[in-house]
Amino acid sequence: MQQVIFIVLSLLTLSAAVMVVASRSLFRSALWLILAFAGIAMLFILLQAEFLAFVHILIYIGAIAILIIFAIMLSRGVMDPNEPRFNDQWRLVIGFGALLFVGLVVIMLRIPWPVNIVAVPADAIQLLGADFVGTYVIPFEVASVLLVAALIGAIVIAREH
Amino acid sequence: MVPLTWYLLVTAALFCIGLVGALSRRNAIAVLMGIELMLNAINLNLVAFWRYAYAARMDGQVFAVFVITVAAAEAAVGLAIIIAVYRQRRTINVEELDLLKG
Numbered sequence: 001m002q003q004v005i006f007i008v009l010s011l012l013t014l015s016a017a018v019m020v021v022a023s024r025s026l027f028r029s030a031l032w033l034i035l036a037f038a039g040i041a042m043l044f045i046l047l048q049a050e051f052l053a054f055v056h057i058l059i060y061i062g063a064i065a066i067l068i069i070f071a072i073m074l075s076r077g078v079m080d081p082n083e084p085r086f087n088d089q090w091r092l093v094i095g096f097g098a099l100l101f102v103g104l105v106v107i108m109l110r111i112p113w114p115v116n117i118v119a120v121p122a123d124a125i126q127l128l129g130a131d132f133v134g135t136y137v138i139p140f141e142v143a144s145v146l147l148v149a150a151l152i153g154a155i156v157i158a159r160e161h
Numbered sequence: 162m163v164p165l166t167w168y169l170l171v172t173a174a175l176f177c178i179g180l181v182g183a184l185s186r187r188n189a190i191a192v193l194m195g196i197e198l199m200l201n202a203i204n205l206n207l208v209a210f211w212r213y214a215y216a217a218r219m220d221g222q223v224f225a226v227f228v229i230t231v232a233a234a235e236a237a238v239g240l241a242i243i244i245a246v247y248r249q250r251r252t253i254n255v256e257e258l259d260l261l262k263g
Contacts, residue, residue, distance in 0.1 A: 006163045010171040017175055017198050021182035026190060033194050040201050043171075046163075047212040052222055056204075059229055064197065064236045071190055071240040075247045083187075087256055090185035097181040104173040113165055118216050128219045128226075136223050143230045150234035154241035160248070 006046060013039030024085060026072050034065045048120045051128060168209035175202035189243050189253040193236065200232045 016036035023029040037060040044053035121127055132140050175198060182195030204225050211221020247253050 003163055006167060010167075014171065014174055014178070017178045020194055020198060021178055021186070021191075026188055029191060029194060033197065036198065037201065040205055043168075043205060044208055047168075047208050048216075049208050049212065049222055049225075052208060052225055055226065055229060059233055060197075060201070064233060067236055067240055068190060068194065068197075071243055074244055075190070075253050085187060085191070086185045087187050090181075093181050093185040096184075097177040100180065101173055101177040104177075105170065108166060108169045108173065113169075113213070115165055115213050116215075117162065117213060120212075120216050124219060124222075128222055131219050131223050132226075135220075139227060143227055146234050147230060150237050154237045157238065158241040158244045 002046065006043075009039055009042050009046065013043065027069070030065060030069050030072055033068070034061055037061050037065060051125050165209060165213040168213075169206065172202045172206040172209070175199075175205070187254050187256055189246070189255050189258070190240075192255060193239050193243070196239075197232065197236065200228060200235075204228050 013036050016032045016039060019032040020029050020036060023032060037056065041053045041056045041060075044050075044056060179195045179198030179200075179202060182198060183192050184195075186192055186195065207221055207225045207228065211219075211225075215221055243253055246258060250258070252258070
């Protein structure tokens with residue numbers, strides 16, 4: 001049963017990702033991107049990382065996708081839809097991407113991954129919170145400084161002079 | 162459960178699709194969307210490894226949250242730069258943005 005769900009979800013995510021790249025209209029690309037994000041969030045739930053799935057939906061669909069749609073609206077009409085949407089070296093890039101994919105698959109099939117499946121602890125979210133203010137408190141604080149810096153930087157860059 | 166290799170296969174495919182999008186599109190916003198797809202692939206990879214090898218500890222999810230944080234900061238600054246470039250140059254075609262070219 002889990003296999004079927006996994007295959008459906010990953011096909012959904014991958015086809016949405018292909019549409020993001022291939023879609024002629026930038027706005028449709030952004031909508032396909034939302035579907036890809038939702039597919040990833042559902043795969044997180046399949047991996048029993050529920051907290052991360054909700055964080056993913058909140059931040060990616062709720063913030064980043066909306067931000068991208070805003071940027072598309074603000075810069076609408078600059079790109080002529082009849083112009084090519086790919087640059088001149090797109091054949092080379094697709095070849096390179098396929099080569100990278102084959103290389104990654106060969107590597108991942110050769111390495112004996114140390115699989116050790118244990119049950120997820122029942123208080124996983126509490127453990128996660130304890131990690132944030134315990135072992136990883138300094139990266140956590142640095143991440144909050146990064147967010148403040150990005151916030152101020154985005155305002156300064158996009159402000160009208 | 163699904164074998165770990167299946168997850169790795171999907172993340173590798175997603176990463177390569179994002180890479181092709183980031184390198185081949187002419188619109189700067191589409192390039193940014195390709196980068197978001199790549200970051201998503203990495204995150205899925207991290208969580209899959211966490212579930213299949215270290216599920217008793219939460220380190221894998223901690224790192225995934227940090228990746229999400231950095232991705233959010235990157236999207237905010239990247240889109241601000243795109244808006245600023247659009248205001249100054251009236252284009253967001255990355256082929257025409259060659260100010261730094263020697």
